[in-house]
Amino acid sequence: xxxxxxxxxxxxxxxxxxxxxxxxxxxxxxxxxxxxxxxxxxxxxxxxxxxxxxxxxxxxxxxxxxxxxxxxxxxxxxxxxxxxxxxxxxxxxxxxxxxxxxxxxxxxxxxxxxxxxxxxxxxxxxxxxxxxxxxxxxxxxxxxxxxxxxxxxxxxxxxxxxxxxxxxxxxxxxxxxxxxxxxxxxxxxxxxxxxxxxxxxxxxxxxxxxxxxxxxxxxxxxxxxxxxxxxxxxxxxxxxxxxxxxxxxxxxxxxxxxxxxxxxxxxxxxxxxxxxxxxxxxxxxxxxxxxxxxxxxxxxxxxx
Numbered sequence: 001x002x003x004x005x006x007x008x009x010x011x012x013x014x015x016x017x018x019x020x021x022x023x024x025x026x027x028x029x030x031x032x033x034x035x036x037x038x039x040x041x042x043x044x045x046x047x048x049x050x051x052x053x054x055x056x057x058x059x060x061x062x063x064x065x066x067x068x069x070x071x072x073x074x075x076x077x078x079x080x081x082x083x084x085x086x087x088x089x090x091x092x093x094x095x096x097x098x099x100x101x102x103x104x105x106x107x108x109x110x111x112x113x114x115x116x117x118x119x120x121x122x123x124x125x126x127x128x129x130x131x132x133x134x135x136x137x138x139x140x141x142x143x144x145x146x147x148x149x150x151x152x153x154x155x156x157x158x159x160x161x162x163x164x165x166x167x168x169x170x171x172x173x174x175x176x177x178x179x180x181x182x183x184x185x186x187x188x189x190x191x192x193x194x195x196x197x198x199x200x201x202x203x204x205x206x207x208x209x210x211x212x213x214x215x216x217x218x219x220x221x222x223x224x225x226x227x228x229x230x231x232x233x234x235x236x237x238x239x240x241x242x243x244x245x246x247x248x249x250x251x252x253x254x255x256x257x258x259x260x261x262x263x264x265x266x267x268x269x270x271x272x273x274x275x276x277x278x279x280x281x282x283x284x285x286x287x288x289x290x291x292x293x294x295x296x297x298x299x300x301x302x303x304x
Contacts, residue, residue, distance in 0.1 A: 068210050070263075070286035070299040073218055076206040077297065081178065081290050084119070084195055084202070085161050087112035088180035091122060091193045095182050100124050100133050109135045118201035120175065123147075124182075125192040127157075132191070142170075147194065151177045157189055163291030166199065166228050173198055174228060174237050178291065199228040200236060207231065217300045220288075223259050228295065245273060254283075258296050262287040267303055 094108035109122050113135060121142075124133045129148040134140055148154065151164045162179035169175040176199050182191040199220070207218045207229070219230040225241030240246050240255040254268040265284040272279055280303035288295040 068214060068216055068299065070284045070297050073207060073210055073299055074286040074288045074295075074297040076210060077203055077220075077295070078288050078290060080202050080206055081163070081288070084116060084178050084197075085180060087116055087119075088161070088178060088193045088195050091124075092180045092182045095124055095191065095193065096184060106135075112195070116195075116197075116202075118197045119195055120169070120171075120198065120201075121196045123194045123196070125194055127189055127191055129192065147177075151179065151194060158192070159183075159189060161291045163293040165224075165293065166222060166226055169196065174226075175199070176228070200233065203229045211299075215301050219298050219300070221259065221296050221298070223294050223296070225255065225259055245270075258283075258285055258298060262289075262294070262296075 091105070091108045091112055094102070094105040098104040112122060113119055121139045122135050123131050123139070123142060125147060126132055129146060129152050131142045131145045131147065134142045148156075150167050152158065152162070153165060155162075158179065159181055161181075164177040164179065166174050166176055175196055178195045178197070180193045180195075181189050182193060184190040203220065210216075211218060211231075217231045219227060219232075219235060221227050221240055225239040225243075227235050227238045227240060230236050238245070241252070241259060246252055246255055248270070251268055251270055254266060257264065257266070263286050265282075267280065267282050269278060269280050271277070281300045282303050283298055283300045285296050285298040288297060
């Protein structure tokens with residue numbers, strides 16, 4: 001009986017121990033569960049977040065000082081005049097070979113008009129500079145006109161390419177004529193091809209290709225002071241020797257020097273008539289020497 005009691009006690013103790021090993025003695029509250037879930041989510045978020053990328057600061061490229069010379073501009077313009085001369089020569093050769101009204105002549109003239117956007121008109125003149133034909137057709141009203149004074153300046157029997165003095169076209173703008181002689185089989189001058197254009201239409205592409213995005217400006221005068229091109233277009237047609245805006249003594253002297261000398265450099269001051277501000281400019285000039293005429297090409301920039 002005593003052994004049975006001891007055995008019963010041992011069995012009860014073992015049962016209690018077994019129950020204790022399978023029971024959760026520290027139950028977790030709902031708030032603790034939620035907190036644990038939040039912590040897990042936060043950890044997951046940190047683990048999957050894309051690392052920040054550091055972008056290096058972008059700095060502007062340093063400005064480049066572009067050096068342009070007046071001679072470069074003059075040479076570029078001269079090349080355009082030579083290109084126009086080539087077109088005039090092509091037309092002159094066609095007239096000499098096929099006559100004024102020949103199909104090949106008309107084809108050469110229209111081809112030259114298409115190839116040179118700056119050309120306003122192409123006329124064929126007789127030896128006395130009387131207009132015999134004109135293209136495009138809207139310039140038919142020029143037939144019979146005498147161009148001996150306005151274009152040729154009274155000269156006759158011209159055997160080399162000629163660049164006229166600027167003059168006012170019928171349309172009212174300042175224009176230039178570029179003349180090429182038509183030579184017959186016997187070597188006599190039988191007429192001329194006259195290519196008419198606005199100087200700015202021919203000059204502007206050359207100038208802007210060279211001075212775009214630079215502090216430079218360009219203006220071009222004939223030796224009598226007439227402005228035939230200016231990056232400030234309102235100045236075209238003004239005369240830097242006789243105009244009221246240029247009568248300051250020092251300014252006038254400087255302009256006179258430019259008109260007289262083929263090349264040079266210096267500094268001048270003028271008052272902007274629009275703003276009243278006094279402006280100092282550096283100037284360098286070169287010359288386009290072509291067809292018996294000279295154009296002074298003046299390159300300017302702000303003075304330091």
